[in-house]
Amino acid sequence: MVAAATLSVLEGSEALGAGRRIAVQRVIPHPQYDSGKMRNDIALLQLAQPSTRPRQLLASAAVAPALVAPGINATVVGWGEMNARATSSTLLQASLPVVALERCREVYRDPYEILDSNICAGGEAKGSDSCQGDSGGPLFATLPVSGPVQVGIVSWGIGCRREGKYGVYTAVAAFEAFIRQYVSDASFATDATPSQPGPLTSVAAAQPAALPSPGLVRQVSVDVTPTGPVKLGTSVTLSVRSTDAGTLLLYSKDADGKMVQLFPNKFVADNPSAFTAGRSIKADVTAVIPGPADRFTITAAPPPGRSPSSPSWRRRKPT
Known part of the structure; x- marks a missing residue:
């Protein structure tokens, strides 16, 4: 097995000489890996520092x-x-x-x-x-x-x-x-309707990767706090991070199946650390929604068809 000390993970660049390198703390091979037959050919890398x-x-x-x-x-x-x-x-x-x-x-x-x-x-x-x-x-x-x-x-x-x-x-x-x-x-x-990528460059033909298509680099992650099952009526916070700058729109489907726009809304405060003046999310910056200065909360509501309609977000009471 390859020693963890000899490995590092590169993030944030298409060039080997750029980006950020993160040391590997631990290599976790599959317990039934067979190098002769190449069975269970998978391993996990535990990083010494979190990836961004x-x-x-x-x-x-x-x-x-x-x-x-x-x-x-x-x-x-x-x-x-x-x-x-x-x-x-x-x-x-x-x-x-x-x-x-x-x-x-x-x-x-x-x-x-x-x-x-x-x-x-x-x-x-x-x-x-x-x-x-x-x-x-x-x-x-x-x-x-x-x-x-x-x-x-x-x-x-x-x-x-x-x-x-x-x-x-x-x-x-x-x-x-x-x-x-x-x-x-x-x-x-959990749901798959595959689409076909357009013409791409060949690895073996030594052509630079045209990564904007199909978009292997441009990604958005959304994490919900608290994690795990959430009780109805509980306030939640969304942490959104994008590898590219752009307009961020968040929607939720209420109990009647109606689409409700969560963000942006008229109760959003300026957040220059994560958004530009034009409400465009900055690249590689985590935007917390709602932010500390925002005048609304997001609460867990029943899924479609489970109960009478209830809002997915509501205005905060003045403090």
């Missing part, structure tokens, strides 16, 4: 069949080897078609092994592929509303960009229990 980036949405067992159905295009990113066996100093990405496991098993026979906990992708003539140095990197599918969902982890393959030789990935959904054992608040997608 939004949490990555992961594929759950409930949504994985739709997200990695044969023919769906997935996106892999990494700094691995290119055509000339040189690695890239700029993050690259490639669009790969997902292949049925049955087809993958026809190609990879003994001594190779394709498990139900794998995903196969790529293998097209003159197509794109992940390569050496990309191992451990993410494979994404895209949801129209939630954006990129990590469905896989680069695991192994025979060569790079070989026609009919598919890349093999660890399926994240197959290890949901393992992930939740150590990261109880990990974010897993």
Whole structure:
């Protein structure tokens, strides 16, 4: 196993020489990892300091069949080897078609092994592929509303960009229990209507990643305090963080199914630390809603169809 002291995690940059590096405090391999057969090829990294980036949405067992159905295009990113066996100093990405496991098993026979906990992708003539140095990197599918969902982890393959030789990935959904054992608040997608990413650049062809499409970097995270089950009528606080600046609109559906705009509203106070004068949320800054100076609260209300209508936010009483 690789020693934690030799690893670090880069955040906030597409270039290896920039961004913030965070030391790894602990490596948590799967207890049944088999390096010979590449079974259970997954590990978790515990960071020495918290990341400032939004949490990555992961594929759950409930949504994985739709997200990695044969023919769906997935996106892999990494700094691995290119055509000339040189690695890239700029993050690259490639669009790969997902292949049925049955087809993958026809190609990879003994001594190779394709498990139900794998995903196969790529293998097209003159197509794109992940390569050496990309191992451990993410494979994404895209949801129209939630954006990129990590469905896989680069695991192994025979060569790079070989026609009919598919890349093999660890399926994240197959290890949901393992992930939740150590990261109880990990974010897993619960509803899947996959969308197809547009034309992307090839990792192996050494093209810079056009990350604005499908949006692997632009992400928004929303955390609710208090965490866990919340009693009706309890005041809650939303912590919102975006990797890009932009207009922030928050909506809730009340008990009658009516959409209610939570933010912004006429009781919002100026918050120059998180928002510009034009109400645009700043990039990489956590906005707390409602803020200390805001004159409203957000309360937990019944879900649609459960009780008579009640507001999702109300004005604070003067103090």
